[in-house]
Amino acid sequence: MDLKNFSKDAVVGVVGVGSFGTVIANMLAEKNKVLVYARKEEVVEEINQFHRAQNREFDPTILATHDPEELCNSCHTIFFMVPSSGFQEVARKFAPFLQPYHLVIHGTKGLCLDLPEGKDLDSLKSINRRRILTMSEVLQKETVAVRVGCLAGPNISKELALSQPAATVIASKFNEVILEGQRLLRSERFQVYGNSDIIGVELSGVLKNIIAIAAGALAGLGLGENAKGLLISRGMVEMIHLSKALGGSVKSVFGLAGVGDLVTTCNSVNSRNFTVGYRLAKGEKLSEILADMEEVAEGINTVKIIKGFLESADLRAPITENLYRVLFEELEIEEALQFLMKYPFNVDVDFV
Numbered sequence: 347m348d349l350k351n352f353s354k355d356a357v358v359g360v361v362g363v364g365s366f367g368t369v370i371a372n373m374l375a376e377k378n379k380v381l382v383y384a385r386k387e388e389v390v391e392e393i394n395q396f397h398r399a400q401n402r403e404f405d406p407t408i409l410a411t412h413d414p415e416e417l418c419n420s421c422h423t424i425f426f427m428v429p430s431s432g433f434q435e436v437a438r439k440f441a442p443f444l445q446p447y448h449l450v451i452h453g454t455k456g457l458c459l460d461l462p463e464g465k466d467l468d469s470l471k472s473i474n475r476r477r478i479l480t481m482s483e484v485l486q487k488e489t490v491a492v493r494v495g496c497l498a499g500p501n502i503s504k505e506l507a508l509s510q511p512a513a514t515v516i517a518s519k520f521n522e523v524i525l526e527g528q529r530l531l532r533s534e535r536f537q538v539y540g541n542s543d544i545i546g547v548e549l550s551g552v553l554k555n556i557i558a559i560a561a562g563a564l565a566g567l568g569l570g571e572n573a574k575g576l577l578i579s580r581g582m583v584e585m586i587h588l589s590k591a592l593g594g595s596v597k598s599v600f601g602l603a604g605v606g607d608l609v610t611t612c613n614s615v616n617s618r619n620f621t622v623g624y625r626l627a628k629g630e631k632l633s634e635i636l637a638d639m640e641e642v643a644e645g646i647n648t649v650k651i652i653k654g655f656l657e658s659a660d661l662r663a664p665i666t667e668n669l670y671r672v673l674f675e676e677l678e679i680e681e682a683l684q685f686l687m688k689y690p691f692n693v694d695v696d697f698v
Contacts, residue, residue, distance in 0.1 A: 357381050358530060359421030361436060363389065363410070364641055365503040366453055367427030368402045373506070374425070374530055375405035382410045383417045418443035423451070423526055425497070426485070429642040430456025433481055437488040444489045449523050451516065453497040454481045455551035456644040457651050467647075473654035475592060480548040495523035496544055497531075498551035498603035500610035502617065506536075513537035515603045517547035539602060546598030549589045554608040555619045555645030556652065556666050557581030561612035562620035563672070563679050566627025577665070578612050580686075584663050588652065591659055619645040626672065627679050649673055664689050 360371040361383045374380050384390050384399070392399040393410035404410075411417055417424070418440065428436045433454055444450070458479045459467060470477075479487065482494045495518030506512055516527035516538055524540035532538040541547050557577065564573050585608070586599050598604055611617040615624075622643045625635045632646075653670040656663055668685055671677035 359424035362427035423449040426452040441489040451495040472657035517541040517544040546594030549594040550604035558611040558619035559623040562623025563627040566624040618643040
């Protein structure tokens with residue numbers, strides 16, 4: 347691909363062209379030249395020729411490549427928008443070409459495991475914290491990238507694609523990453539906040555997916571707003587305890603990437619995690635749901651990982667534990683709900 351004329355000005359890179367990656371690329375293209383990376387050559391050709399791919403429209407100024415070296419050489423700032431299941435593999439593919447001068451911001455709300463040789467998640471009874479990697483930790487482990495950040499918040503792709511008002515958080519230990527993310531993305535309809543607690547922000551975005559699955563199940567059972575209010579409030583308490591145990595700040599859970607995203611995904615039929623819970627409550631099997639979902643519901647893998655972490659940390663997280671039993675041990679949702687209603691929560695707020 348000829349980038350001679352394209353690279354006269356600064357170019358922003360986007361890795362991944364799923365629903366969220368496409369939306370972010372289009373938002374960036376309003377003020378910047380954008381180069382996106384897609385793994386499949388046919389997807390790259392479709393974007394470059396027709397400005398569309400996988401039934402998604404791309405800004406006509408966006409160009410695509412399937413060459414990691416080309417993207418890294420062309421771009422100073424790169425947004426990684428890759429599902430957690432493939433994040434480590436993609437990071438390794440880009441590792442030879444990423445340099446310490448790159449600014450790397452990811453938008454993935456999931457966790458990855460640093461596993462012993464020959465082991466997989468299902469073979470481990472317990473998982474300690476050093477085995478659990480957020481996506482920023484994956485980038486720092488697999489590449490020489492130093493200035494790493496994350497993007498998190500109530501950012502449902504379908505609403506962003508319709509230019510509906512929204513906000514997000516750019517989190518990083520490096521202020522220049524926050525400022526650059528704000529400069530590139532902020533607009534009249536998209537507010538961008540900053541936060542230095544990158545681990546807390548990442549964990550908030552990850553843990554709320556668990557509660558979103560449970561909220562979808564409540565909706566599928568038709569149990570009303572009182573039950574949802576109970577779930578969200580107790581879910582936030584569970585998120586706070588888990589985030590603290592995993593190294594995050596309580597403040598981030600109370601922010602846009604925590605409670606803001608939690609409330610949004612627990613009320614949205616456009617949330618993949620909410621949809622999984624809803625369909626489970628309607629009697630579908632998890633295998634059936636996953637078979638026809640176009641994109642990953644990150645909360646499913648997160649439930650597995652956090653359940654393993656609970657075993658090693660001697661912690662209780664009743665919503666997560668019972669959701670694990672529903673997803674992987676065929677516990678009926680009604681039984682899980684009865685257990686939670688009888689669980690002896692004696693104190694409303696126990697984290698202040």
